[in-house]
Every structure is written in C-alpha cells, then in structure tokens.
Amino acid sequence: VTDADRLFREYHQPLVRYLTRRLGDRDWAEEVAQETFVRALRQKTIVSERSWLFAVANNLVRDEARRSARERRHLQLLAAEARDAEQEAPALTMERAQESADARSALDGIAERDRQALLLKEEGLDYGEIAEILGIEKSSVGTTLSRARRRLAESFEALQDARRRREQNAAS
Amino acid sequence: MPHPDEGLIHAWLDGELEPSEASRVEALVATDPVWSAAAAEARGLIAASSRVVNALDRVPANVVPAAHRKPRRASWWLSRVAALLVVVVGASIVSRRDPTVQTVIPTSPAPKAVAMTAPPVASSPAVSEKMKTGIALVTPTASGAQAPAPRAASPTLAAAENRVTALLDAPSREAVPLKKTVEDSVVARREQLQGRALQLSAAPAAPRAARPAAHAALGEIREDAAKSAAAERCFVARAPKADSTAIVRLGPTALADSIRAGWEFLADSLLARPNGRPMLHQVPCPVR
Numbered sequence: 001v002t003d004a005d006r007l008f009r010e011y012h013q014p015l016v017r018y019l020t021r022r023l024g025d026r027d028w029a030e031e032v033a034q035e036t037f038v039r040a041l042r043q044k045t046i047v048s049e050r051s052w053l054f055a056v057a058n059n060l061v062r063d064e065a066r067r068s069a070r071e072r073r074h075l076q077l078l079a080a081e082a083r084d085a086e087q088e089a090p091a092l093t094m095e096r097a098q099e100s101a102d103a104r105s106a107l108d109g110i111a112e113r114d115r116q117a118l119l120l121k122e123e124g125l126d127y128g129e130i131a132e133i134l135g136i137e138k139s140s141v142g143t144t145l146s147r148a149r150r151r152l153a154e155s156f157e158a159l160q161d162a163r164r165r166r167e168q169n170a171a172s
Numbered sequence: 173m174p175h176p177d178e179g180l181i182h183a184w185l186d187g188e189l190e191p192s193e194a195s196r197v198e199a200l201v202a203t204d205p206v207w208s209a210a211a212a213e214a215r216g217l218i219a220a221s222s223r224v225v226n227a228l229d230r231v232p233a234n235v236v237p238a239a240h241r242k243p244r245r246a247s248w249w250l251s252r253v254a255a256l257l258v259v260v261v262g263a264s265i266v267s268r269r270d271p272t273v274q275t276v277i278p279t280s281p282a283p284k285a286v287a288m289t290a291p292p293v294a295s296s297p298a299v300s301e302k303m304k305t306g307i308a309l310v311t312p313t314a315s316g317a318q319a320p321a322p323r324a325a326s327p328t329l330a331a332a333e334n335r336v337t338a339l340l341d342a343p344s345r346e347a348v349p350l351k352k353t354v355e356d357s358v359v360a361r362r363e364q365l366q367g368r369a370l371q372l373s374a375a376p377a378a379p380r381a382a383r384p385a386a387h388a389a390l391g392e393i394r395e396d397a398a399k400s401a402a403a404e405r406c407f408v409a410r411a412p413k414a415d416s417t418a419i420v421r422l423g424p425t426a427l428a429d430s431i432r433a434g435w436e437f438l439a440d441s442l443l444a445r446p447n448g449r450p451m452l453h454q455v456p457c458p459v460r
Binding site: 127140 | 228
C-alpha cells in the first residue's frame, strides 16, 4: 500500500462527505476531492494530513466560488430525491426530501465561517484543526461552534414548524 | 458565579478543554443551576445541529440547479392571460352546452386569485381537466366566489388517526400501555398526532420510515421538557429488541449524558413498530 493509497482510503470518504454537505452536490464534491488528492500527491511533505486536505479542499471551493465559473446552485431536493423514489414510499420520500431541503436552507442561512466550522466538527476534526483550516484562534472555535449550532438548530426548527403549520392548515 | 460562557460550554462538551479548565466547568455545571441549564441547552443544540447536518446526506449527484434561474417576467403576464382565457373559454363552453347553467365570470379579485395560485396551465392536470369540462372555474359558490381547490380527502386523515390511536391503545406485554400518560404529555397532542398519523400510515412496513416522525417527536418532547421538568424526567423509551432490556431514561441529568449518543437509538426505537405495535412506552416517573 503506497502513501497515496493510504491517504485516499483514509480521507477520501470523510472529505467527500464534508464537501457534499457543504456544497450540496456530490459530483462537485467528488471533483474537488479528487483535485485535493492530486495536489496532495504533488506535495512532498504534509505535516498534518487531515488539516492539510480539508484546508486545500476549502481553498479549492472558495477559489471556484470566487470565479463563479461553474455557477453551482442550490438544490431542489424535492426533485433530486426522485432518484430514490422507486425504493421508498412517496410520502416518506417527500418527507425526507422536505427535511433535507429544510436542513439545506437552514445551513445556507448561517455564516460561511460558522458553516465550515460546524461541518468540519461533524467530520471529527478537533478545535486545533478547525482553527488551522479556518485561520482563526483555537480559543474562538467554541464560540463559533456554539453560534453555528444555535442558529442552525433554531433555523431548522423554525422551518419545520412553519411546514407543520402549513400541513395542519391544509388538513383542517 | 460567572455568567455561563456558551463557547466554553460547547468546548467542554466537545472535549476540547484542558483538564483543569474542564474540571472547573464541570463543577460549575454541577453546582450552578444557570450553568447546568446552559449545558443542557448546549447538549440539545449539539444533538440538533448534528441531526440537521446528517439530514444533508441524502443529497444525490446531478442535482437540479435552481437558485440562479432568471426571473421569468413573461410568466407573470402569461399566467394571468392564461387564467383569463380559462375563465372565458370555460364560461363560453358551459353556456353553449347547457343554457341552464349560470355562468359567472369572476370579476376582480377572482381572476387575480387564479393567476396567483395556478401553475402554468399546460402543466397542471387539474386545470387542464377544468378546461376540458369548463365547469369548475365557472361554477359559483354561494358567495359567488370561485370554489376552492379540493383538499386531501379527510377520511384518509381520520383513518390514519384512528389507526394510530388504535396502535397506542394496543396492549403490550413488555410495557405499560401508555395512552393516558401519553395524552398527558406532549407526545400525542392531537394536532401533532394528526400530522404524524399520515406519516406513520404511509409506511406501515418500514420501521425506519418512522424516524423523521420520531425525530420530530423528540424535538417536541424536549421542547416541552424545558417547560416541564417532570415530563422530561418521566419520559422513557424502551428498546424494541426482544432480547434487550436497555432503557434510555431522559431525565435532566441522564439526558445530559445520553442525548447525543442516544439520539439515533431513540429515534429508531421511539416509533419502530415491530408486529405493527408501537414501541413508544412511558412508564411511571422514577424517583430521582
């Protein structure tokens, strides 16, 4: 097993998951992850592999977003969930799609740095790694995360409540 | 006592504090109700945000982009013109077919209402059907306004609700039937039950299908728990596994220890229904 193999096996999945959560598009996430690993292979030495990979991936996303070359857009999850429709009850598919759509809306509603910190933490990165990737003080990661979590949870709950009220009104 | 530092509490819960600092926070949480409440809230936020992030994972590739779609100004006019055409054509058809039918061409604001709510005519089977028959859009209600679109059949909801109520009433040898207790709690409030009944009835054969509903139930339970510590202490979910006696007890303290690790487990067990039986159980509140 070469270093490249090991690196890929160890970090590809979490990196793609992180990028997918952040970008909302698995294809785009795969592309960014691949480019990240290509750059990693070109790198002679990497001190902290996980931090390095996530930081490079972050930079690639940021650069691409700046160029707006791809003009990636937000999801229409209701339509996208059609992929799984054959295997699930329509009502369930709709419900999950709605939950995903609410999650996406809630996540999109928080600040970029908060969002990245939250997603990196969900991938298991520690405060030191998150601070290094985001270029912030380690001591401020807790505050960043607490703010991100609160805003995400409250926003999501508000969206869900609004949806429930609409459904109840429609049913009554 | 210092005022609770939310960031510090999150760092503590994330295991990111130095041992000495962690001990200090731990002592504050153990002795100060304000810190304790802040820690409990932080645990809830961590669990909730994690759940939201996990909900993102059902994201397929080749998604349909939408955010940058340019506003279609023409559709604003088209929809109104289409609506007007529907009304006029429908009225004329009906008047030709049956002279006894009173044709009412809605004046404002009725056409506006049609235009605002109707999707493009060609893509709407309902509207297309109305165009074919020429009846729906010109049949006046008692007030002369346009008849509202038919809603989902209420018998479906009633049947689903009855079904869930019956499930809650079903005797269980493993735990105390909890209808009365549940009624006293937030779990089975009628309005929530209605919405959940539809979800449950839609997936009778898939226990995991009830997970979103379980998540919602948990959220509601926790919300009310904040208002009623007694309700929080009394909430117990029993694992549906036949060989398991594991019980997760959501009390103010136990909740703090188990909410994150137990979230998925609870979500699975709350509304999992092996043998068509609800596995949501609530037992008398243990003395704490």
